[in-house]
Amino acid sequence: MILTGGCFCGALRYTIEGGIPMKALCLCHTCQKISGGAGNLFIGVEASAFRYTQGEPRRFAREPGTSPAREFCGECGVHIAARSPRLPEGLVVKVGTLDDPAAFEGPALVFWACEKQDFHMLPPGAQVFATLPGR
Ligand SMILES: [Zn+2]
Numbered sequence: 270m271i272l273t274g275g276c277f278c279g280a281l282r283y284t285i286e287g288g289i290p291m292k293a294l295c296l297c298h299t300c301q302k303i304s305g306g307a308g309n310l311f312i313g314v315e316a317s318a319f320r321y322t323q324g325e326p327r328r329f330a331r332e333p334g335t336s337p338a339r340e341f342c343g344e345c346g347v348h349i350a351a352r353s354p355r356l357p358e359g360l361v362v363k364v365g366t367l368d369d370p371a372a373f374e375g376p377a378l379v380f381w382a383c384e385k386q387d388f389h390m391l392p393p394g395a396q397v398f399a400t401l402p403g404r
C-alpha cells in the first residue's frame with residue numbers, strides 16, 4: 270500500500286509506504302494553534318516509510334534540537350509533517366495533506382484530551398489519553 274499526498278500549491282509531494290500504523294488525534298494547545306483551532310489529525314509512520322518525492326520543506330522548531338520540528342511548504346505554508354528529536358525513528362503526517370484523506374478512516378488514539386476545548390468532540394470508539402500513553 271502506498272499513500273500519496275502534498276501541499277496546497279503542489280510544490281511538495283510525498284509518499285508513505287506500508288499503510289498507516291498509527292491513526293491519532295492530538296488536542297494539545299500547540300496542535301490547536303497549528304491547526305487553526307481544531308485538533309491535529311495525524312498518521313504516525315516510521316521515518317523510513319516516508320519520503321518527499323518533490324520539493325524540500327521548510328522546517329521550524331521552537332527550540333531546535335529539543336522541540337518537534339514542523340515541516341511545511343515554503344510557498345503555500347501547508348504543514349505536512351513533524352518530527353521529534355526524542356523519536357527520530359518516526360514522524361507524523363497531517364491527514365488533510367493526503368490525496369485521499371478517507372484512507373485515514375478516523376483516529377484510534379486521542380492524545381492530550383486534558384487540553385481540549387469544550388467544543389472539541391471526542392471520536393467514538395477511540396482510546397483517549399489525558400496526556401500521552403505511559404504518562
Ligand atoms: Zn505548497
Ligand SMILES: [Zn+2]
Nearest residue numbers: 295296297300
Ligand atoms: Zn499536539
